[in-house]
Amino acid sequence: MSTPIRTISALSLSLLAVACSREPAPREPLGHIPTAETSAKPDWIPFTIRAGKAVAADPREKHLTDLRQLTFGGENAEAYWSPDGRKLILQSTRDGAACDQQFVIDLESGETKRVSNGKGRTTCGYFYYPSGDKILFASTHAAGPDCPAKPDRALGYVWPLEPHDIYVAKPDGSDLSLLIGGPGYDAEATMAFDGSRIVFTSSRDGDLELYTSKPDGTDIRRITSTPGYDGGAFFSPDSTKLVWRASRPEGKELEDFRALLGKGLVRPTKLEIYVGGAEGQNARAVTNNGKANFGPYFLPDSRRVIFSSNMDAAPGFRGPPNFELYVVDPEGPAAQNGAPAPMRITFYDGFDGFPMFSPDGKWLVFASNRYGSTPGETNVFVARWVE
Numbered sequence: 001m002s003t004p005i006r007t008i009s010a011l012s013l014s015l016l017a018v019a020c021s022r023e024p025a026p027r028e029p030l031g032h033i034p035t036a037e038t039s040a041k042p043d044w045i046p047f048t049i050r051a052g053k054a055v056a057a058d059p060r061e062k063h064l065t066d067l068r069q070l071t072f073g074g075e076n077a078e079a080y081w082s083p084d085g086r087k088l089i090l091q092s093t094r095d096g097a098a099c100d101q102q103f104v105i106d107l108e109s110g111e112t113k114r115v116s117n118g119k120g121r122t123t124c125g126y127f128y129y130p131s132g133d134k135i136l137f138a139s140t141h142a143a144g145p146d147c148p149a150k151p152d153r154a155l156g157y158v159w160p161l162e163p164h165d166i167y168v169a170k171p172d173g174s175d176l177s178l179l180i181g182g183p184g185y186d187a188e189a190t191m192a193f194d195g196s197r198i199v200f201t202s203s204r205d206g207d208l209e210l211y212t213s214k215p216d217g218t219d220i221r222r223i224t225s226t227p228g229y230d231g232g233a234f235f236s237p238d239s240t241k242l243v244w245r246a247s248r249p250e251g252k253e254l255e256d257f258r259a260l261l262g263k264g265l266v267r268p269t270k271l272e273i274y275v276g277g278a279e280g281q282n283a284r285a286v287t288n289n290g291k292a293n294f295g296p297y298f299l300p301d302s303r304r305v306i307f308s309s310n311m312d313a314a315p316g317f318r319g320p321p322n323f324e325l326y327v328v329d330p331e332g333p334a335a336q337n338g339a340p341a342p343m344r345i346t347f348y349d350g351f352d353g354f355p356m357f358s359p360d361g362k363w364l365v366f367a368s369n370r371y372g373s374t375p376g377e378t379n380v381f382v383a384r385w386v387e
Contacts, residue, residue, distance in 0.1 A: 035299035045348040047086060049363070049382060051110035055371055057383070061349040064144060064364065066385035069371055071379040072128050077367040078124060078354050079105075079380045080190075083132040085358045087171075088365060089115070089125035090380055091137075099147035102137045104171060107382075115173030119145040119160060124188045126305035127171070128215065130195050135171050136179060138164040139237060151265055156249060158265040161185040161208070166217075185264070188231050191215070192239040193359075197278065199223075199242060201231040208266065210244060223280030227254055229266050230274075237361075240278055243296040244269060245271040246285075268292055273307050275330050286330040287311075288339040291322075295354045300361030304329045306345065308353035308368060320376055323351045351378060357385065 052070035062254050070079075071092065079090035086107055091100040095114070102116035102125040116122045120141030128134040140148055140162045148162045165181035178185050182204055189200035197212045204211075205222065208229040213220045224230040226248060233244035247270055249257045260266060274294045276283035287293045289311045297305040306327050313322040325345040332340035346352040350369035357364055365382045372379060 047108060049107045051107045052382075055381075058347055061345065061383075063345050063386050065386055066384040068382050070107075070110075070365075070382060073377065073379075075100070075371060075378050076380045077378055079365045079367065080126050080356050081358050081365065082127045082171075083130050083359055085360055085363070087127075087133055088380070089127060089137075091123055091125060100137070102173075104135070113172065115169065115171065116241060117141060117173070117176060121147055121164075123164065124190075126190045128168075129191045129193045130197070132171070133283070134168055135173075136168045136189050136191070137165060137377055138166050138189065140164055142178075142181070155260070155265065156267065157269065158260060158267050161203060161261070161264045161266060163264075168217075180213060180220070188233070189378070190234050192235040192240040192278070193237055196239060197235075199233045199235065201233070208261065210242075212279065221279070224283070228257065229268070229271070232296070233276065234297050234356075236298040237300055237304040241275060241276055241298070241302065242280065243273065243275045243295060243298055245294045246274045247271050268294065273305060273328070275305065284330075286328050286339055287342070288337045297356050299327065301358055303331060306355045306357075306364075308355065309342075311342075312344070320350050320369065322349055323353050324348070325352050325355055361385070 041139055052068045055067050055069045057064055074092055074094040076090055076092040079088045081088060089322040090103055092103050093100060099116060099121040101114055102122050103112050104115050105112045120139050122137050122139045123171050125135060125137035138215050142165055143163045151160050164187040166179045166186050168179040169176040177315040184203040185201045189198055191198050193291055198215060199210060199212050202211050207227055208231060209222055210224040210230045210233050211220050215379050228247040228249050230244055230246045233242050236241060261308050269292050270290055271293050272285045273287045273293050274283050274285050291309055291311045293307055293309040296305050298305055304327055305349055306325060308323045309326055310321060326342035327345055328340050328342040335341040347368045352366055352368045355364055363382055364385045367378050368381050369378055
Protein backbone atom coordinates (compact mmCIF):
# COMPACT_ATOMS: atom_id res chain seq x y z
CA MET A 1 0.00 0.00 0.00
CA SER A 2 1.47 3.39 -0.90
CA THR A 3 2.15 6.10 1.71
CA PRO A 4 0.78 9.57 1.00
CA ILE A 5 3.42 12.09 -0.05
CA ARG A 6 2.44 14.43 2.80
CA THR A 7 3.14 11.66 5.35
CA ILE A 8 6.64 10.98 3.86
CA SER A 9 7.51 14.68 3.92
CA ALA A 10 6.47 15.10 7.52
CA LEU A 11 8.43 12.02 8.54
CA SER A 12 11.53 13.27 6.74
CA LEU A 13 11.39 16.67 8.41
CA SER A 14 10.96 15.01 11.80
CA LEU A 15 14.01 12.78 11.29
CA LEU A 16 16.06 15.71 9.99
CA ALA A 17 15.21 17.79 13.04
CA VAL A 18 16.25 14.93 15.35
CA ALA A 19 19.53 14.45 13.42
CA CYS A 20 20.41 18.16 13.50
CA SER A 21 19.83 18.31 17.24
CA ARG A 22 22.42 15.59 18.00
CA GLU A 23 26.08 16.30 18.79
CA PRO A 24 28.44 14.92 16.11
CA ALA A 25 30.16 11.69 17.09
CA PRO A 26 33.69 12.34 18.37
CA ARG A 27 36.54 11.41 16.06
CA GLU A 28 39.91 10.05 16.97
CA PRO A 29 42.59 12.75 16.79
CA LEU A 30 44.76 12.56 13.70
CA GLY A 31 47.89 13.17 15.71
CA HIS A 32 51.05 15.01 14.54
CA ILE A 33 51.81 14.70 10.87
CA PRO A 34 55.60 15.13 10.41
CA THR A 35 56.85 17.45 7.69
CA ALA A 36 59.70 16.63 5.32
CA GLU A 37 61.99 18.80 3.25
CA THR A 38 63.76 17.63 0.11
CA SER A 39 66.01 19.20 -2.46
CA ALA A 40 64.95 16.64 -5.06
CA LYS A 41 63.29 18.02 -8.18
CA PRO A 42 60.36 16.23 -9.84
CA ASP A 43 61.43 14.31 -12.90
CA TRP A 44 58.77 16.03 -14.98
CA ILE A 45 60.46 19.44 -14.71
CA PRO A 46 62.66 19.58 -17.83
CA PHE A 47 66.22 20.83 -17.55
CA THR A 48 66.72 24.20 -19.24
CA ILE A 49 69.80 26.38 -19.51
CA ARG A 50 68.82 29.43 -17.46
CA ALA A 51 72.28 30.70 -16.50
CA GLY A 52 73.35 34.02 -17.95
CA LYS A 53 71.10 35.94 -20.31
CA ALA A 54 69.85 35.70 -23.86
CA VAL A 55 71.67 37.90 -26.38
CA ALA A 56 71.01 38.69 -30.01
CA ALA A 57 72.39 36.23 -32.52
CA ASP A 58 74.10 37.25 -35.75
CA PRO A 59 71.75 36.37 -38.65
CA ARG A 60 74.78 35.25 -40.67
CA GLU A 61 75.51 32.55 -38.06
CA LYS A 62 72.83 30.19 -39.34
CA HIS A 63 74.08 27.20 -37.35
CA LEU A 64 73.68 29.00 -34.01
CA THR A 65 70.41 29.93 -32.33
CA ASP A 66 69.17 30.67 -28.78
CA LEU A 67 72.48 32.40 -28.01
CA ARG A 68 73.17 33.01 -24.30
CA GLN A 69 76.02 34.83 -22.59
CA LEU A 70 77.14 32.94 -19.47
CA THR A 71 79.96 35.07 -18.04
CA PHE A 72 80.33 38.82 -17.61
CA GLY A 73 83.71 40.40 -17.00
CA GLY A 74 87.25 39.18 -16.66
CA GLU A 75 88.85 36.68 -18.99
CA ASN A 76 86.82 33.49 -19.41
CA ALA A 77 87.65 30.62 -21.74
CA GLU A 78 88.04 26.87 -22.26
CA ALA A 79 84.58 25.95 -20.99
CA TYR A 80 83.92 22.20 -21.19
CA TRP A 81 80.74 20.20 -20.43
CA SER A 82 80.04 17.76 -17.64
CA PRO A 83 78.83 14.31 -18.81
CA ASP A 84 75.22 15.10 -17.84
CA GLY A 85 75.27 18.39 -19.78
CA ARG A 86 74.23 20.43 -16.74
CA LYS A 87 77.53 22.07 -15.78
CA LEU A 88 80.62 23.61 -17.34
CA ILE A 89 84.15 23.84 -16.02
CA LEU A 90 86.06 26.88 -17.25
CA GLN A 91 89.13 28.97 -16.55
CA SER A 92 88.58 32.55 -15.52
CA THR A 93 90.03 35.62 -13.85
CA ARG A 94 86.63 36.48 -12.33
CA ASP A 95 86.24 37.50 -8.70
CA GLY A 96 89.53 39.34 -8.77
CA ALA A 97 91.71 36.32 -9.58
CA ALA A 98 95.21 37.51 -10.52
CA CYS A 99 95.55 34.71 -13.09
CA ASP A 100 93.37 31.90 -14.42
CA GLN A 101 91.58 29.71 -11.88
CA GLN A 102 89.08 26.90 -12.46
CA PHE A 103 85.35 27.46 -11.91
CA VAL A 104 82.28 25.25 -12.30
CA ILE A 105 79.04 26.89 -13.40
CA ASP A 106 75.60 25.30 -12.94
CA LEU A 107 73.76 25.93 -16.20
CA GLU A 108 70.31 25.86 -14.61
CA SER A 109 70.87 28.11 -11.59
CA GLY A 110 73.90 30.08 -12.78
CA GLU A 111 75.71 29.33 -9.51
CA THR A 112 79.45 29.57 -10.11
CA LYS A 113 82.09 28.22 -7.72
CA ARG A 114 85.87 28.22 -7.81
CA VAL A 115 87.14 24.63 -7.70
CA SER A 116 90.90 25.21 -7.90
CA ASN A 117 92.80 26.25 -4.79
CA GLY A 118 93.40 29.85 -5.88
CA LYS A 119 97.19 29.44 -6.09
CA GLY A 120 99.39 29.67 -9.16
CA ARG A 121 97.91 29.56 -12.66
CA THR A 122 95.55 26.83 -13.87
CA THR A 123 94.45 25.72 -17.32
CA CYS A 124 92.47 23.07 -19.18
CA GLY A 125 89.84 21.86 -16.72
CA TYR A 126 87.85 18.78 -17.72
CA PHE A 127 85.29 16.43 -16.17
CA TYR A 128 85.91 12.71 -15.82
CA TYR A 129 83.84 10.71 -18.29
CA PRO A 130 81.44 8.97 -18.13
CA SER A 131 80.89 9.29 -14.36
CA GLY A 132 81.32 13.04 -13.84
CA ASP A 133 82.45 12.34 -10.26
CA LYS A 134 85.87 14.00 -10.70
CA ILE A 135 87.52 16.90 -12.46
CA LEU A 136 91.08 17.29 -13.69
CA PHE A 137 93.06 20.40 -14.52
CA ALA A 138 96.65 21.59 -14.77
CA SER A 139 98.18 24.00 -12.25
CA THR A 140 101.49 25.68 -11.44
CA HIS A 141 100.78 25.94 -7.69
CA ALA A 142 103.43 23.34 -6.77
CA ALA A 143 106.07 25.76 -8.09
CA GLY A 144 104.72 28.61 -5.96
CA PRO A 145 101.48 30.31 -4.95
CA ASP A 146 101.94 33.39 -7.14
CA CYS A 147 101.05 33.86 -10.78
CA PRO A 148 103.99 33.04 -13.06
CA ALA A 149 105.63 36.01 -14.76
CA LYS A 150 104.38 36.87 -18.24
CA PRO A 151 106.68 36.31 -21.24
CA ASP A 152 108.96 39.04 -22.52
CA ARG A 153 107.02 41.09 -25.10
CA ALA A 154 110.23 41.50 -27.10
CA LEU A 155 109.81 37.86 -28.19
CA GLY A 156 106.52 38.65 -29.92
CA TYR A 157 103.36 36.62 -29.48
CA VAL A 158 104.31 33.48 -27.55
CA TRP A 159 102.59 31.10 -25.15
CA PRO A 160 104.36 30.30 -21.87
CA LEU A 161 105.00 26.63 -21.04
CA GLU A 162 105.10 27.06 -17.28
CA PRO A 163 105.79 24.09 -14.95
CA HIS A 164 102.26 22.72 -14.86
CA ASP A 165 101.25 19.42 -13.29
CA ILE A 166 97.89 17.68 -13.76
CA TYR A 167 95.64 17.35 -10.72
CA VAL A 168 92.41 15.53 -9.94
CA ALA A 169 89.68 16.57 -7.49
CA LYS A 170 86.01 16.14 -6.73
CA PRO A 171 83.72 18.43 -8.76
CA ASP A 172 83.50 20.83 -5.82
CA GLY A 173 87.30 21.12 -5.68
CA SER A 174 87.80 19.00 -2.59
CA ASP A 175 90.26 16.09 -2.30
CA LEU A 176 92.75 17.75 -4.65
CA SER A 177 95.65 15.43 -5.47
CA LEU A 178 98.44 15.08 -8.03
CA LEU A 179 97.57 12.88 -11.01
CA ILE A 180 100.43 13.39 -13.50
CA GLY A 181 103.55 15.40 -12.70
CA GLY A 182 107.27 15.78 -13.14
CA PRO A 183 109.69 18.41 -14.44
CA GLY A 184 108.44 20.69 -17.19
CA TYR A 185 105.03 21.09 -18.73
CA ASP A 186 102.18 18.58 -18.23
CA ALA A 187 98.80 20.05 -19.19
CA GLU A 188 95.98 20.15 -21.77
CA ALA A 189 94.43 16.94 -20.41
CA THR A 190 91.07 15.62 -21.64
CA MET A 191 89.36 12.25 -21.32
CA ALA A 192 87.76 9.66 -23.60
CA PHE A 193 83.97 9.51 -23.39
CA ASP A 194 84.09 5.82 -22.48
CA GLY A 195 86.46 6.61 -19.59
CA SER A 196 89.25 4.45 -20.97
CA ARG A 197 92.13 6.94 -21.39
CA ILE A 198 93.35 10.46 -20.69
CA VAL A 199 95.27 12.38 -23.36
CA PHE A 200 97.61 15.25 -22.46
CA THR A 201 100.55 17.32 -23.71
CA SER A 202 103.99 17.12 -22.08
CA SER A 203 107.53 18.38 -22.56
CA ARG A 204 108.95 15.44 -20.57
CA ASP A 205 110.93 14.06 -23.52
CA GLY A 206 112.33 17.36 -24.75
CA ASP A 207 109.58 18.17 -27.24
CA LEU A 208 105.87 19.01 -27.00
CA GLU A 209 104.19 15.68 -27.65
CA LEU A 210 100.90 13.92 -26.93
CA TYR A 211 100.67 11.17 -24.31
CA THR A 212 97.86 8.98 -23.02
CA SER A 213 97.38 7.36 -19.65
CA LYS A 214 94.87 5.37 -17.68
CA PRO A 215 92.37 7.47 -15.67
CA ASP A 216 94.51 7.01 -12.55
CA GLY A 217 97.58 8.50 -14.29
CA THR A 218 99.42 5.22 -14.80
CA ASP A 219 100.47 3.49 -18.04
CA ILE A 220 101.72 6.69 -19.70
CA ARG A 221 102.35 6.23 -23.44
CA ARG A 222 103.84 8.71 -25.89
CA ILE A 223 101.71 8.73 -29.05
CA THR A 224 103.34 11.44 -31.23
CA SER A 225 106.99 11.77 -32.19
CA THR A 226 107.41 14.46 -34.87
CA PRO A 227 109.34 17.61 -33.87
CA GLY A 228 106.96 20.48 -33.18
CA TYR A 229 104.05 21.31 -30.92
CA ASP A 230 101.33 18.64 -30.54
CA GLY A 231 98.63 19.75 -28.12
CA GLY A 232 95.03 20.52 -27.25
CA ALA A 233 93.79 16.99 -28.06
CA PHE A 234 90.21 15.71 -27.71
CA PHE A 235 88.67 12.29 -28.22
CA SER A 236 85.78 11.72 -30.61
CA PRO A 237 82.39 10.91 -29.03
CA ASP A 238 82.83 7.25 -29.98
CA SER A 239 86.29 7.29 -28.29
CA THR A 240 88.02 5.87 -31.39
CA LYS A 241 89.77 9.03 -32.69
CA LEU A 242 91.75 12.06 -31.57
CA VAL A 243 91.84 15.58 -32.96
CA TRP A 244 94.56 18.09 -32.02
CA ARG A 245 96.62 21.09 -33.12
CA ALA A 246 100.19 20.66 -34.32
CA SER A 247 103.12 22.55 -35.78
CA ARG A 248 105.63 20.87 -38.08
CA PRO A 249 108.55 23.32 -38.30
CA GLU A 250 111.55 22.58 -40.47
CA GLY A 251 114.93 24.19 -41.05
CA LYS A 252 115.27 27.64 -39.49
CA GLU A 253 111.74 27.44 -38.07
CA LEU A 254 112.64 24.24 -36.24
CA GLU A 255 115.72 25.90 -34.79
CA ASP A 256 113.59 28.81 -33.58
CA PHE A 257 111.03 26.39 -32.12
CA ARG A 258 113.68 24.55 -30.12
CA ALA A 259 115.27 27.79 -28.92
CA LEU A 260 111.93 29.04 -27.61
CA LEU A 261 111.13 25.64 -26.10
CA GLY A 262 114.39 25.85 -24.16
CA LYS A 263 113.02 29.06 -22.62
CA GLY A 264 109.68 27.47 -21.81
CA LEU A 265 107.86 29.18 -24.68
CA VAL A 266 106.11 28.32 -27.93
CA ARG A 267 105.00 30.56 -30.79
CA PRO A 268 101.55 29.35 -31.93
CA THR A 269 101.28 31.33 -35.16
CA LYS A 270 101.43 28.31 -37.51
CA LEU A 271 99.33 25.38 -36.33
CA GLU A 272 97.31 22.90 -38.37
CA ILE A 273 94.50 20.58 -37.25
CA TYR A 274 95.32 16.87 -37.20
CA VAL A 275 93.16 13.78 -36.75
CA GLY A 276 94.26 10.23 -35.96
CA GLY A 277 93.39 7.11 -34.05
CA ALA A 278 92.92 7.05 -30.29
CA GLU A 279 96.64 6.26 -29.88
CA GLY A 280 97.77 8.75 -32.52
CA GLN A 281 97.99 6.23 -35.36
CA ASN A 282 97.33 7.23 -38.98
CA ALA A 283 97.66 10.92 -38.13
CA ARG A 284 97.02 13.39 -40.95
CA ALA A 285 96.45 17.12 -41.31
CA VAL A 286 92.92 18.25 -42.20
CA THR A 287 93.87 21.93 -42.64
CA ASN A 288 96.71 23.38 -44.69
CA ASN A 289 96.56 27.16 -44.60
CA GLY A 290 99.69 28.12 -42.65
CA LYS A 291 97.63 30.04 -40.09
CA ALA A 292 96.89 29.63 -36.37
CA ASN A 293 94.31 26.83 -36.28
CA PHE A 294 93.51 25.55 -32.79
CA GLY A 295 90.78 24.47 -30.36
CA PRO A 296 89.46 21.54 -32.44
CA TYR A 297 86.57 19.36 -31.33
CA PHE A 298 84.58 16.58 -32.99
CA LEU A 299 80.95 17.03 -33.95
CA PRO A 300 78.50 14.43 -32.58
CA ASP A 301 79.00 12.27 -35.70
CA SER A 302 82.65 11.58 -34.63
CA ARG A 303 83.69 12.56 -38.15
CA ARG A 304 83.50 16.32 -38.74
CA VAL A 305 85.62 18.74 -36.72
CA ILE A 306 84.91 22.27 -35.49
CA PHE A 307 87.90 24.52 -34.79
CA SER A 308 89.03 28.15 -34.50
CA SER A 309 91.25 29.89 -37.04
CA ASN A 310 92.45 33.29 -38.19
CA MET A 311 92.53 32.11 -41.82
CA ASP A 312 90.16 34.92 -42.89
CA ALA A 313 91.79 37.68 -40.86
CA ALA A 314 92.80 40.71 -42.89
CA PRO A 315 96.56 40.64 -43.58
CA GLY A 316 98.53 43.22 -41.63
CA PHE A 317 95.57 44.17 -39.44
CA ARG A 318 96.78 45.74 -36.17
CA GLY A 319 93.57 45.49 -34.15
CA PRO A 320 92.29 42.61 -31.98
CA PRO A 321 92.96 39.22 -33.58
CA ASN A 322 90.05 37.92 -35.62
CA PHE A 323 89.47 34.21 -35.05
CA GLU A 324 86.32 32.48 -36.32
CA LEU A 325 84.83 29.02 -35.93
CA TYR A 326 84.89 26.60 -38.87
CA VAL A 327 83.75 23.04 -39.54
CA VAL A 328 85.76 20.68 -41.72
CA ASP A 329 84.95 17.16 -42.88
CA PRO A 330 88.22 15.15 -42.93
CA GLU A 331 86.63 12.79 -45.45
CA GLY A 332 85.55 15.62 -47.77
CA PRO A 333 87.13 16.29 -51.17
CA ALA A 334 90.46 18.09 -51.16
CA ALA A 335 90.63 21.71 -52.22
CA GLN A 336 93.53 23.32 -54.11
CA ASN A 337 95.70 23.37 -50.97
CA GLY A 338 95.31 19.59 -50.59
CA ALA A 339 92.99 19.77 -47.54
CA PRO A 340 89.16 19.63 -47.36
CA ALA A 341 87.48 23.03 -47.63
CA PRO A 342 86.20 24.30 -44.27
CA MET A 343 82.76 25.85 -43.70
CA ARG A 344 82.68 29.12 -41.74
CA ILE A 345 80.35 29.15 -38.71
CA THR A 346 80.88 32.51 -36.94
CA PHE A 347 81.21 36.03 -38.34
CA TYR A 348 82.07 38.23 -35.36
CA ASP A 349 84.91 40.67 -36.05
CA GLY A 350 87.02 39.55 -33.10
CA PHE A 351 87.83 36.35 -31.25
CA ASP A 352 85.67 33.21 -31.33
CA GLY A 353 87.30 30.01 -30.07
CA PHE A 354 87.35 26.96 -27.78
CA PRO A 355 84.19 25.28 -29.15
CA MET A 356 82.78 22.13 -27.53
CA PHE A 357 79.50 20.30 -28.17
CA SER A 358 77.28 19.21 -25.29
CA PRO A 359 77.14 15.44 -24.68
CA ASP A 360 73.74 15.24 -26.39
CA GLY A 361 75.03 17.24 -29.36
CA LYS A 362 72.32 19.91 -29.07
CA TRP A 363 74.40 22.82 -27.74
CA LEU A 364 77.71 24.44 -28.59
CA VAL A 365 79.73 26.34 -25.99
CA PHE A 366 82.47 28.72 -27.09
CA ALA A 367 84.43 31.77 -25.94
CA SER A 368 84.13 35.13 -27.67
CA ASN A 369 84.97 38.83 -27.42
CA ARG A 370 81.43 39.74 -28.51
CA TYR A 371 79.32 41.83 -26.11
CA GLY A 372 82.37 42.57 -23.95
CA SER A 373 82.14 45.48 -21.54
CA THR A 374 85.76 46.40 -22.34
CA PRO A 375 87.78 45.89 -25.55
CA GLY A 376 89.24 42.40 -25.81
CA GLU A 377 87.22 40.99 -22.91
CA THR A 378 86.50 37.29 -23.42
CA ASN A 379 83.30 35.64 -22.19
CA VAL A 380 81.64 32.24 -22.53
CA PHE A 381 78.56 31.74 -24.70
CA VAL A 382 76.29 28.82 -25.42
CA ALA A 383 74.06 28.36 -28.48
CA ARG A 384 71.71 25.72 -29.77
CA TRP A 385 73.28 23.98 -32.77
CA VAL A 386 71.36 23.92 -36.06
CA GLU A 387 72.46 21.53 -38.79
